[in-house]
Amino acid sequence: MTEQISSLMDGELEAQDAERAIRSCCADEEQKATWLLYHAIGDTMRGQAPRDFARPARVIAALQAQPTVLAPKRRIAATAFKVAFAAAASVATVAVVAWIGVQGGTAERTDAVVAKGASNIQPVANKTTVVAPSVTVDEQAYLTAHRQLPSPELYRPVTNRAAAPAR
Amino acid sequence: MSAAARAAFSAFAVGVACGAVAAPGDDPLAWLTRAVQAARTTTFAGTFVHTNGDRTSTVRITHAVRGSEEHERVEPLDAPAYEIVRRNDEMYCYFPDAKTVKLDRRTTARFFPSLFAAPVATIAASYDVKLGATEHVLGYDCRWIRLDPHDTMRYAQRFCSETTTGLVLRAKTLSEQQQVIEQYTFTDLKVGPGAARVDLRQIFEARVKRWISDAKPLDEAQSAQTGWSVSQPPAGFEKITELKRPLAARAQPVPQIVFSDGLASLSVFVEPNSPQPRSAEVSSENGTTSFFVHPVGQYVVTVLGEVPLATAQQVARSVVHKP
Numbered sequence: 001m002t003e004q005i006s007s008l009m010d011g012e013l014e015a016q017d018a019e020r021a022i023r024s025c026c027a028d029e030e031q032k033a034t035w036l037l038y039h040a041i042g043d044t045m046r047g048q049a050p051r052d053f054a055r056p057a058r059v060i061a062a063l064q065a066q067p068t069v070l071a072p073k074r075r076i077a078a079t080a081f082k083v084a085f086a087a088a089a090s091v092a093t094v095a096v097v098a099w100i101g102v103q104g105g106t107a108e109r110t111d112a113v114v115a116k117g118a119s120n121i122q123p124v125a126n127k128t129t130v131v132a133p134s135v136t137v138d139e140q141a142y143l144t145a146h147r148q149l150p151s152p153e154l155y156r157p158v159t160n161r162a163a164a165p166a167r
Numbered sequence: 168m169s170a171a172a173r174a175a176f177s178a179f180a181v182g183v184a185c186g187a188v189a190a191p192g193d194d195p196l197a198w199l200t201r202a203v204q205a206a207r208t209t210t211f212a213g214t215f216v217h218t219n220g221d222r223t224s225t226v227r228i229t230h231a232v233r234g235s236e237e238h239e240r241v242e243p244l245d246a247p248a249y250e251i252v253r254r255n256d257e258m259y260c261y262f263p264d265a266k267t268v269k270l271d272r273r274t275t276a277r278f279f280p281s282l283f284a285a286p287v288a289t290i291a292a293s294y295d296v297k298l299g300a301t302e303h304v305l306g307y308d309c310r311w312i313r314l315d316p317h318d319t320m321r322y323a324q325r326f327c328s329e330t331t332t333g334l335v336l337r338a339k340t341l342s343e344q345q346q347v348i349e350q351y352t353f354t355d356l357k358v359g360p361g362a363a364r365v366d367l368r369q370i371f372e373a374r375v376k377r378w379i380s381d382a383k384p385l386d387e388a389q390s391a392q393t394g395w396s397v398s399q400p401p402a403g404f405e406k407i408t409e410l411k412r413p414l415a416a417r418a419q420p421v422p423q424i425v426f427s428d429g430l431a432s433l434s435v436f437v438e439p440n441s442p443q444p445r446s447a448e449v450s451s452e453n454g455t456t457s458f459f460v461h462p463v464g465q466y467v468v469t470v471l472g473e474v475p476l477a478t479a480q481q482v483a484r485s486v487v488h489k490p
Binding site for chain 1: 292421434436456
C-alpha cells in the first residue's frame with residue numbers, strides 16, 4: 001500500500017487504482033500518516049515549508065527517523081533557471097531516456113540520499129531528489145519538448161507479463 | 168525551383184530509393200545529400216562522445232538496416248541502465264532492471280549521426296556548403312563538409328562524411344569566434360552489413376515478446392492554432408509545426424511553435440505568467456543551446472533552441488497575439 005501511495009503522489013496510477021488508493025489512504029490511520037509524511041518530505045525537498053496540516057506526532061517522529069537528504073539549497077530565481085538549464089543540457093543527448101527514467105522511478109539517484117534504512121520512504125525520496133536541484137524544473141520540460149522527444153505524459157508505465165502481444 | 172535545388176532534390180529522391188548514392192565527386196551538395204541518407208541507410212555499430220558546452224556524454228549506437236526495416240539501439244554508457252530501441256518510426260525505451268518497456272510511435276527524435284532535418288536545398292538556402300580536407304578517422308577516410316551561415320543568426324557546422332558510405336563520423340558546431348561549442352565524435356566504429364548482424368534483432372524480439380509494450384500513448388500533442396505568432400523570424404527559419412503540447416505539471420497543453428532552417432531549430436512556448444510572475448527577461452546559454460525568457464504582461468514567452476542567443480532574443484521579442 002505504501003507503494004501505491006507513492007505511485008499516487010507521482011501521478012502514476014490509473015483512475016481506478018488512484019481511487020482505491022485515495023479511499024484506502026483516508027480510511028486507515030497508518031496510511032494517512034504515510035500520506036502526510038510523503039507530502040511533508042516532498043514539500044521540504046522542494047524547498048517549500050511543509051503544508052499547513054495538522055501533523056500527527058507520529059508523522060513528526062517518522063520524519064525525524066528519516067535519512068538526511070543532501071539536497072542543494074534553494075537559489076534565487078535567475079540562478080535556479082541556469083541550474084535547471086544545465087541539468088537539462090546534461091541529458092540532452094538522450095534526454096528521452098533520462099526523462100522517462102525519472103518518471104518511471106527506475107533512475108536511481110541514491111547519491112543524493114544518505115541511506116540508513118527506512119526503505120519504505122526511499123522511492124519518494126529518490127524521485128523528489130531528481131527535481132530538487134531547482135524550483136524551475138519547467139525548463140527541462142521545454143528542452144524535452146523542443147527536441148521532440150516524448151514527454152512523460154505520453155507514457156503509461158507497463159510491466160512484465162508472460163504473454164504480451166507480439167507486435 | 169532553381170536548377171541546383173532541383174538537382175539536389177532529385178539526388179535526395181534517389182538516395183531514398185536506392186539506399187546509397189554513388190560517389191559524389193566534388194559536388195558539396197551531393198556530399199551533403201549522401202550524408203543525410205547514410206544515417207538511415209547504412210548499417211553500423213559504434214560508440215560516440217557528445218560534448219555540448221561543459222557537458223559530455225558517451226553513447227553506444229547500433230544501427231541495422233534489414234530490407235526496408237531500420238533498427239537502432241541507443242545506450243548511454245554513463246547513466247543508469249536503460250536503452251532505446253527504435254524500429255522504423257517506433258521508439259521503445261527499455262529499463263532492464265524494472266523489466267519495463269515504453270513505446271512512443273510518434274516520436275521523430277533521432278540521434279547522431281542523423282543530424283539533418285530537411286532536404287539539402289533548404290539547408291543550402293541558409294548556409295554556404297563547401298568541401299574541406301579529407302581526414303583519416305578510426306580507419307576510415309572521411310571528407311569534411313563545411314557549412315558556413317549567410318548571417319549571424321545561426322552557427323557554422325562541420326560534418327566529416329565517410330568517403331565510401333557517406334556516414335558522418337564527426338560533427339562540430341562552431342561559435343562566431345570559430346570555437347567548437349558542440350561536437351560529436353565516434354571513438355570506435357564498424358561500418359557495413361557485418362557490423363550489427365543479428366544481435367540487435369535478437370534483443371529487440373526477445374524483449375518485445377517478454378515485456379508488455381504500450382501501443383497507445385496517453386495523450387498526443389495536437390497540431391493546433393495557438394493564437395500566437397512570431398512577427399520577425401530570422402531569415403531562413405520557417406515555421407515547421409505549431410501545436411499544443413502536454414507538459415509536466417500543467418493543467419492545460421502548452422502552445423509550442425517550432426522553427427527550423429534545416430539544421431538549427433528553435434521552439435517558442437507561451438504560458439500564463441503565474442503563479443510566480445517574472446517581470447524581467449532571463450537568458451542562458453550552454454554550448455549551442457540558448458534560452459530566452461520574455462515576460463509579456465500576463466504571459467511569459469520562452470524561446471529555446473540550438474541558435475545564438477541573439478536569435479532566441481529576436482524571436483522572443485517578436486512574439487505577438489494573432490489578430
